[in-house]
Amino acid sequence: xxxxxxxxxxxxxxxxxxxxxxxxxxxxxxxxxxxxxxxxxxxxxxxxxxxxxxxxxxxxxxxxxxxxxxxxxxxxxxxxxxxx
Amino acid sequence: xxxxxxxxxxxxxxxxxxxxxxxxxxxxxxxxxxxxxxxxxxxxxxxxxxxxxxxxxxxxxxxxxxxxxxxxxxxxxxxxxxxxxxxxxxxxxxxxxxxxxxxxxxxxxxxxxxxxxxxxxxxxxxxxxxxxxxxxxxxxxxxxxxxxxxxxxxxxxxxx
Amino acid sequence: xxxxxxxxxxxxxxxxxxxxxxxxxxxxxxxxxxxxxxxxxxxxxxxxxxxxxxxxxxxxxxxxxxxxxxxxxxxxxxxxxxxxxxxxxxxxxxxxxxxxxxxxxxxxxxxxxxxxxxxxxxxxxxxxxxxxxxxxxxxxxxxxxxxxxxxxxxxxxxxx
Numbered sequence: 192x193x194x195x196x197x198x199x200x201x202x203x204x205x206x207x208x209x210x211x212x213x214x215x216x217x218x219x220x221x222x223x224x225x226x227x228x229x230x231x232x233x234x235x236x237x238x239x240x241x242x243x244x245x246x247x248x249x250x251x252x253x254x255x256x257x258x259x260x261x262x263x264x265x266x267x268x269x270x271x272x273x274x275x
Numbered sequence: 276x277x278x279x280x281x282x283x284x285x286x287x288x289x290x291x292x293x294x295x296x297x298x299x300x301x302x303x304x305x306x307x308x309x310x311x312x313x314x315x316x317x318x319x320x321x322x323x324x325x326x327x328x329x330x331x332x333x334x335x336x337x338x339x340x341x342x343x344x345x346x347x348x349x350x351x352x353x354x355x356x357x358x359x360x361x362x363x364x365x366x367x368x369x370x371x372x373x374x375x376x377x378x379x380x381x382x383x384x385x386x387x388x389x390x391x392x393x394x395x396x397x398x399x400x401x402x403x404x405x406x407x408x409x410x411x412x413x414x415x416x417x418x419x420x421x422x423x424x425x426x427x428x429x430x431x432x433x434x435x
Numbered sequence: 436x437x438x439x440x441x442x443x444x445x446x447x448x449x450x451x452x453x454x455x456x457x458x459x460x461x462x463x464x465x466x467x468x469x470x471x472x473x474x475x476x477x478x479x480x481x482x483x484x485x486x487x488x489x490x491x492x493x494x495x496x497x498x499x500x501x502x503x504x505x506x507x508x509x510x511x512x513x514x515x516x517x518x519x520x521x522x523x524x525x526x527x528x529x530x531x532x533x534x535x536x537x538x539x540x541x542x543x544x545x546x547x548x549x550x551x552x553x554x555x556x557x558x559x560x561x562x563x564x565x566x567x568x569x570x571x572x573x574x575x576x577x578x579x580x581x582x583x584x585x586x587x588x589x590x591x592x593x594x595x
Contacts, residue, residue, distance in 0.1 A: 238552075239554060
């Protein structure tokens with residue numbers, strides 16, 4: 192499955208940068224809003240960064256689901272075109 | 276709080292020199308506004324800690340155009356504040372100056388409106404000879420963080 | 436479509452912070468090229484003494500960035516409803532803005548901007564600024580947002 196997807200660590204670095212925390216501080220299931228004080232713009236930025244880095248367009252309707260790293264990774268896999 | 280902020284606080288503990296609060300002369304270079312009311316600089320073994328204060332004034336002519344009938348302090352003016360603060364901090368040593376080269380990241384998080392007083396705290400650490408990494412945070416008096424930024428400055432030493 | 440009158444239907448900024456003079460070309464929802472002429476009669480030069488050094492006449496980086504951002508905003512807002520009074524245009528952030536050269540009175544800044552993504556009233560763009568055949572700045576990501584004016588006004592309990 193996707194547990195060993197190398198993109199997960201890459202994604203951790205990308206998301207950590209947007210949330211302004213160190214990658215080591217960002218856990219797989221830590222809630223962006225509750226644990227990392229993210230506002231709504233952060234989720235929007237994460238979505239735009241994924242679009243830019245992976246050329247994967249996650250639709251706006253998924254914004255509310257991007258609450259932690261694992262869910263972001265799930266969305267990336269889901270919209271990356273047929274795999275996962 | 277960020278690791279940088281903690282490091283800055285730690286740097287303050289071991290400050291070796293401290294200018295105390297002092298007024299800032301009007302910049303000699305082109306600037307959209309004299310952005311700073313007061314400046315305080317501490318040098319330590321960790322780097323330079325820069326504090327600055329600025330007020331958003333209803334009478335600032337810039338705000339007449341940003342925006343008509345709805346004045347909001349432009350986000351880029353926070354970058355201007357940082358540039359002036361870093362330059363003033365370096366200028367206090369033998370006519371040196373600091374040039375803004377890269378805005379690594381800047382996030383404008385909350386509006387600053389007329390009547391607001393902003394405080395800037397910036398920690399500068401040398402990344403290479405003559406090249407400084409500056410991490411900055413602006414807060415309103417109510418404690419709300421208005422913006423955060425990381426920028427790179429080049430130190431300019433006057434020719435002998 | 437190149438006229439100031441058209442620019443003013445889209446951008447809420449006015450003097451002295453309306454920093455786009457002319458649109459040269461625009462591909463809807465994709466790219467734009469716009470000009471901003473730097474002149475010594477701009478307010479940022481008003482306070483300068485005659486003894487200022489040549490380098491002191493460099494056009495402020497903060498205003499170069501604002502001008503680039505306004506170019507991006509023009510591209511984004513084109514084809515949308517004219518500057519809605521109920522919303523306010525905000526510069527939300529920037530990532531990796533690199534200054535590669537200076538602009539001086541007499542120079543014409545030529546901004547090239549491409550929109551990369553628009554999500555939830557938030558636009559992401561990349562861009563470059565040229566003077567003639569010399570690139571003077573580039574940016575990886577500009578972030579602009581449109582938010583209800585009431586959100587900002589509410590904080591200060593200010594009538595609009």
